[in-house]
Amino acid sequence: MTGQRIILAIAGLWGLTGVIMLAAGSHPPQTGNLAVGGQFLLFHAAAVIGLLSTVLITGWRRALPLALLLTGSGVFALEILIHAIIGIVIPGLAPIGGTIAILGWLAVVIGALVEPSKR
Template sequence: MFHQRLTGVFAGLAGAAGVATLAVGAHAVTGANLDVAGNVLLFHAAALLALANAVDRPLIRLSALLFVVGCLLFSGDLIFKAAMARSLFPMAAPSGGVALILGWLAVAAGALLPRRS
């Protein structure tokens, strides 16, 4: 139950951050990074909301965790770069992208496994 709530909370926060990021990007001189970051947050907020109802499966919990880490690193780095003109740390966005890809692969693998009774 706690994992469901935590996943749902992050889904809401990611959705809100995605909308805010896109709104700021729409008014920025060059908002390309913000557009990408906002879209990644919104897409994964929807995915996390769906996963919140299935976190009783270990691979689904793992995918939710990977989505959270991926969003923080990937979108966080793009937003930080847009605001500060430098990266959070070297390879932050690519590391986040890898986490997001692994999260989607965990969703696929989790869908193949039978549910626990």
């Protein structure tokens, strides 16, 4: 299995989990936070699929944002899910995940602007 297939499978898992979280978050008493986590996963899953499909960003310029977007959104949503299901808040986990996701978007910007090296 290639690395791109694994990344695509993770993006699909994030999309699946995002839809489940959105559905669960639309019914009381679990409203609000689950929907935010679900949206976070869905948006980033779509972005990852788009990055996999582009030829404009390749090599490290694609690998870095893919890793950061998947990791950040996963960590962010995991904290929300743990809080909603178990009731435990893991301090700092959501902000860490959000920061990693933000760095992923910054990596997309940098990757789009940095020309690939000509060998």
